[in-house]
Amino acid sequence: LNADRCYSALDFRYAAMCNTPKDIFDFIDGGAGNEDAIHANSKSYQELKLIPYIRDNVESLDLNTSVIGLSYSAPFGVAPLGLCGIIHREAELILARAAAKYNVPFITSAASNKSIAEIANACGVAPWFQLYIPKIESCLALLLNKAEVSDCPVLVVTVDASVSGRRLRDLRNGFSFPYGFTLRHILDAIRYPRWAYNQIINEKLKFPNFEGMLDGYKSVEFNEIMTLQAGGDLNWDVINRIREKWKKKLVLKGVLSETDAVKARKMGIDAVILSNHGGRQLNNAPAPLSVLPRFLRAGLDKKFLMLDSGIRSGEDILVGLSQGASFTFLGRAFLYALMAGGDEAVDRLFQILIKELSVGMKLIGCDSPEALNLNNVYI
Numbered sequence: 038l039n040a041d042r043c044y045s046a047l048d049f050r051y052a053a054m055c056n057t058p059k060d061i062f063d064f065i066d067g068g069a070g071n072e073d074a075i076h077a078n079s080k081s082y083q084e085l086k087l088i089p090y091i092r093d094n095v096e097s098l099d100l101n102t103s104v105i106g107l108s109y110s111a112p113f114g115v116a117p118l119g120l121c122g123i124i125h126r127e128a129e130l131i132l133a134r135a136a137a138k139y140n141v142p143f144i145t146s147a148a149s150n151k152s153i154a155e156i157a158n159a160c161g162v163a164p165w166f167q168l169y170i171p172k173i174e175s176c177l178a179l180l181l182n183k184a185e186v187s188d189c190p191v192l193v194v195t196v197d198a199s200v201s202g203r204r205l206r207d208l209r210n211g212f213s214f215p216y217g218f219t220l221r222h223i224l225d226a227i228r229y230p231r232w233a234y235n236q237i238i239n240e241k242l243k244f245p246n247f248e249g250m251l252d253g254y255k256s257v258e259f260n261e262i263m264t265l266q267a268g269g270d271l272n273w274d275v276i277n278r279i280r281e282k283w284k285k286k287l288v289l290k291g292v293l294s295e296t297d298a299v300k301a302r303k304m305g306i307d308a309v310i311l312s313n314h315g316g317r318q319l320n321n322a323p324a325p326l327s328v329l330p331r332f333l334r335a336g337l338d339k340k341f342l343m344l345d346s347g348i349r350s351g352e353d354i355l356v357g358l359s360q361g362a363s364f365t366f367l368g369r370a371f372l373y374a375l376m377a378g379g380d381e382a383v384d385r386l387f388q389i390l391i392k393e394l395s396v397g398m399k400l401i402g403c404d405s406p407e408a409l410n411l412n413n414v415y416i
């Protein structure tokens with residue numbers, strides 16, 4: 038399937054599968070354990086239905102949405118995705134440029150293969166910046182400093198990855214990076230020449246945000262990044278310290294408990310992203326969409342709640358917003374497009390999502406994402 042014949046994120050998934058070595062596709066597509074959380078995510082969207090209302094033709098449809106005081110042209114953004122250089126060496130730049138073009142937020146992962154500054158310069162808009170709690174205390178201050186220098190408007194601290202989830206596809210495939218030169222890798226390079234060419238003509242994968250942070254390493258590569266980027270103590274004390282240091286907007290990502298969310302709000306956190314990391318961490322985690330009503334019942338304001346995990350279409354976005362989120366993020370959908378056909382496919386996916394949103398909103402009789410509420414969905 039060619040990328041220019043794709044009409045949905047799931048079409049791109051299929052095209053991506055055909056275009057990428059199996060272990061790379063599985064690394065992106067797979068999740069933890071039996072992948073129950075991945076299935077729960079997609080099921081949660083299938084189970085909620087959008088209710089169409091009879092209204093005058095929705096002429097003045099407006100997708101503009103604001104979130105934590107920032108204004109965007111649509112109610113979705115690009116979730117933080119580390120290590121995307123293995124599917125395309127320009128991955129972050131392509132995604133960030135497309136996000137800037139469509140005026141939606143791009144969250145760069147600290148473990149990205151392009152630096153925050155490079156991304157900000159390439160698209161003229163500073164990305165939101167996501168980090169884990171690094172094992173080495175001094176890395177935290179250095180990362181915050183880099184985000185500040187690049188003028189990132191929002192810091193996202195991911196709280197669901199104190200260790201990496203057990204991803205069985207990766208274990209079964211013997212997935213490791215950097216790529217070796219076994220017979221399998223050579224055969225993969227022959228079968229997927231576009232992917233291989235893109236990997237070979239470019240320099241080795243780097244993690245520039247961490248450059249210079251580890252004594253004894255001039256540049257930071259795959260093995261070191263695993264040590265560097267996470268593994269620090271994840272507790273309220275460290276979150277409080279980050280809150281004190283970071284003066285701009287601060288978001289916690291990976292929250293699934295309303296009690297944690299209430300505590301975060303009291304601590305001065307600006308918003309949370311309900312997420313199970315796309316089912317990549319805890320096999321038995323609930324779907325974020327399913328727990329959203331508990332957050333509302335706990336008295337949290339819709340504006341405080343964002344959502345990701347399992348979103349594959351404009352209609353999914355509408356479901357998430359109706360169920361009580363103020364904003365949504367997609368992860369894999371953008372990577373599928375990238376694997377399927379690089380920058381043109383990513384641009385096409387943005388157009389598809391926007392089209393799906395506008396058609397969906399017209400069909401349910403709604404003229405603004407901010408007007409969606411529980412009356413728009415039923416189980």
Ligand SMILES: Cc1cc2nc3c(=O)[nH]c(=O)nc-3n(C[C@H](O)[C@H](O)[C@H](O)COP(=O)(O)O)c2cc1C
Nearest residue numbers: 116117118119146195314315345346347367368369
């Ligand atoms: C390949 C890959 C890399 C990811 N890297 C990060 C990361 O560095 N930091 C982070 O907070 N989340 C990371 N995530 C999780 C995403 O930010 C997001 O929560 C998830 O992809 C949403 O689910 P979806 O893929 O079903 O849309 C990653 C996800 C994937 C698929």
